Amino acid sequence: MPRNEVSLQALTGGVILKRRVQHPMVHERKDRGSYYWFFRYYAHEIQRDGSVKTTRKFYTIGPSRGDDAIGKRQAEIERDKFLAKLNAPTTEEATQQALTTGIALFAEVAKMYEEGYLGRERQISKPTRVKEQFYLDNYLVPRWGKLRLNEIKPKAVEDWLHTTFNAWWTMHGVRAIMSRIFYYAEGHGLWEEGKRSPASKAKLGKKRYKNERRILSFDETARVLTHLEEPNKLVIETCIATGARISEVLGLKWKHVNLDAATIKIERRVWQQDVGRPKSEDSRRVLGIGNLVERFRQKAAEDRAKPEAWVFHQKRDKTRPMxxxxxxxxxHQAAAAEECDFPGLGLHSFRRANITWRQEVGGSAIEASKIAGHSDLEMTSEYTFVAPERQNELTRRIQEKLANAAAKSTKTATESAPTAEPPPPATAPTSTPEAPPSLLDGVPVTTLIQ
Structure with a gap:
């Protein structure tokens, strides 16, 4: 936390606050239809030009009469509690107290962030430091450096992000850097504790991607590999088999390869010839290389491998990694030869492919996440692709199960239906026997009426 007067003035852009101690009297108001205790005090507000605007304000303590009334002594105690947050017996305390309201200049806090957080070489990898320094120097400080922290508004940050950057992930990364600067300020008493930063409130909208989200299919990958020569082929096949980052594969030394167990141990990474720790602690892991172990064994024999030697070294200088x-x-040349090159294709594409294929062949999302070195499943889901071929495969399985169920239902219904009785066998018609002659035959009708 800044202590000396010079650093305090630098943080505030030259603002100098005088010490102040207020102790106004508590009065009772009786002329407004109700009775209550109050006092007046002076509030100091830092203006954008660095000047201090002083305003006299009115503060109501509580009722002086009625059921909830408090006595004057209690009212004075409440007054002292309120003024304890405003009174500053020394100039340094006055300035430090004002700093918590966010009057520090963004550029000065960003400088503290660079020298503090980004300066920890053992904790922050070089790629992260270089990336954040780039965005600080070229975007964040030029745009927001002259503003005080409390002058930066969420809407302004949101509009700036959307008009300055095209890629959603770039906006996400820049917003994260800006949020970390405010969090760093909070930790040093330059921002109100627990208060959200304006950057964190900026909305990025629906996640979108600059390039088409796809990976090479199994067939395309196999054809591309036929155009590659060693050691590039083994490097890429290792990326495919393990899901390791290219920087991790190139950071392998023979002491990290266990030919008996068919594993490699990720302990280092190489980025633009800078050798350092992996991206995170979760990235330090042991990975299986499967059937590639014989290729590694052959390469070890050819290179007369020693524990401290690079597995994939430069052709003209074996003491340096590729x-x-x-x-x-x-x-790209191999993919172009097979007409399957596309914007966004890179060595990291095979990391996405490994995570996707690992789940397709029966691995769980948790297994894929642990092998990839991800800290959570959300990131693993971002790397997982569901290709149309896989979708059709799953769809056909569903359709097959549905068809089997329908066939089973039809068969069951047929078997359980009642059987109709067969009709009686047909017989030859029989002649009706003639009735015996009636006694009335031949009697006239009139005779019968009578």
Whole structure:
């Protein structure tokens, strides 16, 4: 936390606050239809130009009469509690107290963030430091540096992000850097504790991607591999088999390869020839290489491998690891030869492919996440692709189960239906026997009426 007067003035852009101690008297108001205790005090507000605007304000303590009334002594105690947040016996305390309201300049806090958080080389990897420094120098400080923290509004940040950057993930990353600066300010007493930063309130909208989200199919990958030569082919096949980042594969030394167990141990990474720790603690892991173990065994024999030697070294200097740019160029040339190159295709595409395929062949999302070195399943879901072929495969399985169920239902209904009785066998018609002659035959009708 800044202590000396020079650093305090630098943070505030030259604002100098005088010490102030207020102790106004508590009065009872009786002329407004109700009775209550009150006092008046002076409030100091930092203006954008660095000047201090002083305003006299009115503060109501509580009722002086009635059921909830408090005595004057209690009213004075409440007054002292309120003024304890405003009174500053020294100039330093006055300035420090004002700093918690966010009057520090964004540029000064960003400088503290660079020298503090980004300066921890053992905790922050070089790629992260370089990336954040780039956005600080070229975007964040030029746009927001002259403003005080409390002058930066969420709507302004949101509009700036959407008009400055095209990619959703870039907006997400820049907003995260800005939020960390406010969080850093909070930790140093320059921002109100627990108060959300304006950057965190900026809305990015629906997640979108600059390039088409896709990976090579199994067939396309197999055809691309036929165009690759060693050691590029083994590098890419290792990325495919393990899901490791290219920086992690190029960071392998032979001491990290266990040929008996068919595993590699991720302990280092190489980024633009800078050798350092992996991206995160979760990235330090042991990965299986499966059937590639024989290829590694052959390479170890050819290289007369020693524990401290690089597995994938430069052709002209075996003491240095390969550049990833050469592997990328070879990949694009091979993909172009098979007419399956596309914007966004890169070595990281095989990391996404591994995570996707690992789940397709029966692995769980948790297993894929642990193997990938992700800290949570949400990131793993971002890497998982459901190709149309996989969708059709799953759809056909559903349709097959539905068809089997329908066939089973029809069969059951047929078996359980009642059987109709067969009709009686047909017989030859029989002649009706003639009735015996009636006694009335031949009697006239008139005779019968009589």
């Amino acid at each position: 550049w990833d740019s050469g592997v990328r160029d070879a990949l």
